[in-house]
Amino acid sequence: MSDHETFRQETRAWLEGNCPQSMRSPILGEDDACWGGRGFVFKSDDQKLWLERMASRGWTTPTWPTAYGGGGLNKTEAKILKEEMRKIKARNPLNSFGISMLGPMLLKYASEEMKQQYLPDIVQGKIRWCQGYSEPGAGSDLASLQTKAEDKGDHYLVNGQKVWTSYADKADWIFCLVRTDFDAAKHLGISFLLFDMASEGVSTKPIKLISGNSPFCETFMDDVKVPKGQLVGEAGQGWTYAKYLLTHEREMISEMGSGAAKSVGEIAMELSPTSEGRLRDPILRGQIAAHEIDYASFVATVERVRDEAKAGGGVGAASSTLKYYGTELNKDRSELMLKVGGSDALEWEGQYSGEGKVARTWLRTKANSIEGGTSEVQLNIISKRILGLPSS
Amino acid sequence: MSDHETFRQETRAWLEGNCPQSMRSPILGEDDACWGGRGFVFKSDDQKLWLERMASRGWTTPTWPTAYGGGGLNKTEAKILKEEMRKIKARNPLNSFGISMLGPMLLKYASEEMKQQYLPDIVQGKIRWCQGYSEPGAGSDLASLQTKAEDKGDHYLVNGQKVWTSYADKADWIFCLVRTDFDAAKHLGISFLLFDMASEGVSTKPIKLISGNSPFCETFMDDVKVPKGQLVGEAGQGWTYAKYLLTHEREMISEMGSGAAKSVGEIAMELSPTSEGRLRDPILRGQIAAHEIDYASFVATVERVRDEAKAGGGVGAASSTLKYYGTELNKDRSELMLKVGGSDALEWEGQYSGEGKVARTWLRTKANSIEGGTSEVQLNIISKRILGLPSS
């Protein structure tokens, strides 16, 4: 038996014995996920147990080195783990920006000491991180940030404001872009700081969205003291680290919705009038077919990009294509869901619609092509970096 | 009875008595139209008769002043004439760039002497005109033209090359943009000349298009002497006249196809498989409906723009909207016609397909959004002149 086959069988047996039954069904929404962190209240004992068991093997971060608490798996093993988890519908044990965004960047750029200090807590879900990138008025022009970090010898004194900080009101620590040099060129004066959200001078204010939810905050920094040891890499190199991190964020966002349990066509057949085994609205049927043809091609592209990356070569600019197309398709899917449901899908409150689940999800998707770099920014990246079209 | 009602009855009677029966059916293609000019060979006696009779009343140019041979009709009367001609399916007696493009500009900008000299021959179809605007390599940047006209006292000496000259090989005269001042700013050194295509030094070469036809030529001017009297208006003001003329060209092109005898839906019902009174391909049915909904809205817009112009205010930037949308719809219509006909529509030679009528028409429409100002140029105009968006 090949090593991989052995690994598969052992993994299957371990999952079978360790994944609680209640953790073998899809989550019902972001509220139902395990986010970890200092103040996190587990929804159930099973949720806590599942996190602990997976974290003990480092399988919350399967490919991270064991030296930092990770699983130390190679890519093939990690794929097998994922496949086996999928087979029993095992939930992701931990949702974490520490894992999906900060961690890969620290692994690549941080000092050994810093890795030792921060990575294990991310693996265990002990610290919940948030991202301090965007600032009011900056939008796509991320590098125009104005949050100031003055060098005060042993610490930086941070003043400024961030916006679109996901779950800042629930996070323990923030990874934050600051300007340490106002004389340097726009992209060169930026540094990358980590600090505790409980630090004196940090405050947050949730932003109410069109979906009625408030997953984002404004974050204010008023004379916040950040020890020098919490600077990642070198001062002035923050933009390089930030871009690397953004590539991972793009990947994550482009996959949102790609785990959708049911296709639009299936849902439509359940909800819409049908006639002789077909949707009664032939135009809707054509629209859904068009969407699903694109979606199937997109999923194949995600697969192909991974396979190509595995065969050598990084993700690189391909992530812009996936981010752009994936988020546009996700919006398209939501518009189709409105058409499928008709006026029923536009209810906002009430049990009938699960408190407006379809409508609120639809509105939420509108942000997909804005957050993590707008569609326009991705198209700019593609046209310049891949197609080599000239700048004006 | 109102004056207009009287006019309508008189017009109807005259048309009934004067329009030959064979001129009461749609033309079969550009070859079947009456173009006039010195060398024109009439397709039939009826065609000649119909031109002469209409020209004798000035009704080839119904709204032009009688002083220049026009019909002298007001807008309402002209509309009535058009309606009555449509009722009996009367053909346009004369296809002419002199009428649709040059004439309106001369009426606005030319000297009285010039009007007397050129307009009556246009009305009578005695002289066939072509347009010398585009130059090789200029494309949308029309004003970058390089054809040189040197002031030699009593004449200009013209040297240069034009391209996309419609039917230059069949035209008698050309209206031609030339550069008379190479030191002036780009738009200011341009003048507007008229000259005989039989002048020494003028030669033409047809351009073979993807449709297999050659309606356009390259036109070469090699030391062509053009008398000063053939300059329109003032030297250096050619760009102003050219732009005015372009507005009329845009209108003309935007209406191409709007006289389509049958809707796509009707044609599809004749050519495509149907089932219980509907097209058997429900996706095609949806695509045709989408096209026709847009087309009906477009036709209503053409009507509204005219009515608004009549109620005061010119055509102005609205012509860009019509040009842009009309040509895109015309291309869309042709793509749909391919879908309707399937492989039958892609035949290129042979009686079965009328020598590839559908395919060649389809290819011809691709030029609609290029000629007379590309769609991109129209969108630039709309965003700047109507929406007031800033230039970079």
Place this chain on the structure above:
Amino acid sequence: MALVLNEEQQLLKDSAAGFLAEKATVEHLRALRDSRSETGYDADVWAETAEMGFTAMVVDEAYGGVGFGMVGAGVVAEEMGKNLSASPWFASSVVAADLINSMASDTQKEALLGPIVEGSNIVTLAVDEGGHHDPEGISARAEKTDGGYKLYGLKSFVPDAHVATQYLVVARTSGSAGDKSGLTVFLLDRGTQGLIVDQSIMADSRNWGRLTMEGVAVTSDAIIGSVDDAFTPLDKTLDKARVVIAAELLGISRACFADTMEYLKDRKQFGVAIGTFQALQHRAAHLFSDIELAHSSIIKALQAADADSPALATLASVAKAKACQVAELATNEAVQMFGGIGMTDECNVGFYMKRARIAQALYGDYNFHAGRYADLRGF
């Protein structure tokens, strides 16, 4: 007829624009929503709306109307769309008023239209029963009894249901779901035994509700028009309603587009106004053209309604379909061009977007009308 407003219609437009921009704006709607208003509209503004004569557009002059017809209603609806004005105007003063005006007996008109024009009664049409508009598919039924009828069934997506004083309920007196014949309109008073009215909270923060009829007993006097034959006149009123709601969608598109253009001119990124980016300029110019096309199709259909043209059905489907497509594009482009700000509740774009999707769904969405167009045109 020229596809432009005449002088009177232009004055009406200016008057509606001025009144609504002061009294019934997005801000007013936001306040109603945040206070969880029980009525969902401002009673004083509604009374003023009636005083201004906006409630009298489609009613014959003999019954207190002002004779502006559907062109007038469309002009007002466009301004309502621009301001997202919350009121029972569309349900009562346009749809119910036109149905009564065109179907009811003289006695009924005499009794019903005055209070509608005055705004003292709010009447609403209950036609749909599921998520999709389908007047032929109605299955609510009216069973013949000794003294009249008993009604059973459900009605959903009923505008202003919980504030209405009377309901025009379409029910089946014969045939079965899918038949055009067999439909009859009944007038039900609020509070009639067996009639349960539930409010629905919809995405647009406006008034909607459901009716449940558990054997609602009415006499034959409650019938508007003739028994079994409601479909044709009902569909004509629906066609007019479709064009007027298309005009509201046009107003939404125009206002949302205007806000977006202003933002493109003001908002700076990378040191320049984002309106200088050609990719955005071209999308804006395309959207502008689309809005102009929708405008033309709507005014053409409104005029056809007033002229009682046989082309109304086709033109109404063109206008509603085009307006739906344009409103979807305009609101989606707005949130994308506004970026993060467009995602926040404090920005008006979300309000436009939510109301647009509701108005798109009402009386047939794009797909309904594109399919209907193809049927009407015989392909």
Place this chain on the structure above:
Amino acid sequence: MALVLNEEQQLLKDSAAGFLAEKATVEHLRALRDSRSETGYDADVWAETAEMGFTAMVVDEAYGGVGFGMVGAGVVAEEMGKNLSASPWFASSVVAADLINSMASDTQKEALLGPIVEGSNIVTLAVDEGGHHDPEGISARAEKTDGGYKLYGLKSFVPDAHVATQYLVVARTSGSAGDKSGLTVFLLDRGTQGLIVDQSIMADSRNWGRLTMEGVAVTSDAIIGSVDDAFTPLDKTLDKARVVIAAELLGISRACFADTMEYLKDRKQFGVAIGTFQALQHRAAHLFSDIELAHSSIIKALQAADADSPALATLASVAKAKACQVAELATNEAVQMFGGIGMTDECNVGFYMKRARIAQALYGDYNFHAGRYADLRGF
């Protein structure tokens, strides 16, 4: 299976690319067209194509094939698309070869496949009868006679008909148009009494023709596969053919896109390269993304074909539909971005566009496959 080419497949791709870019380019096609070539392809190049092994992709090794399978055929087809290589390769070496390879008896394979691989015989499938692909709708009929069958009917849009040596004709041995059962494949030799072959000149300047069968007598030996049951194996071969033609469309899209990008970088207007205009950049970037999606769907479907996956039908419809949509966009964007030059016959864009529409129509256009996808997915 990883969605990337393995080393052997990559070598095949490089070899095809090199060979075709030298021997069978758009320029060669233009020359064939302008000389009104009677055969429509270059016999020497065709012989070389066979020598290089490209004609042996889909045939079992036992019959002279090289075992590259459909992935191999797709790789070659993409390069043929890039060059618009004119040859009977697709009709004979892919479609006919696969049909025989999968349906014929050992004796038939022994007899037929060798000459196909050698390129000495050109065999083509005659399935369609009208403007639209519709294998179930076949009405050409084969009437049972004493010694065999007599065939009657018309076949149109037959690739390489007038240069073929043999025809695989699908005809109805029972049932009527619309039935899946009752179809049978017959092998007809060129020149058989009653078989009339007419060339059609199509927009792509490639080889097409019509067959008229006026009682073509054949013995039962002419039957490939079993009587009445051809639909299922035929549709499987068609699915493979659909993906391979999708790969050709991908090649066309890529070449056309590459030419366009080059033009955008070189062509100057208003003093700058037109590739600096953001509106064009965004359209180019979108198109690029679309081409990448088509690529992925095609390689996935090609692998499914070789793995004999039950998902082939769905994946084939996804791949063909996506390739059709992308090729239409790529060619239309090309002519628009090239402007006037793109309208001239001397520019290659027109050739790409014409061939693309033909390849789009062949074995089901976008609409056919979108509808088929919906049927297969049960909605």
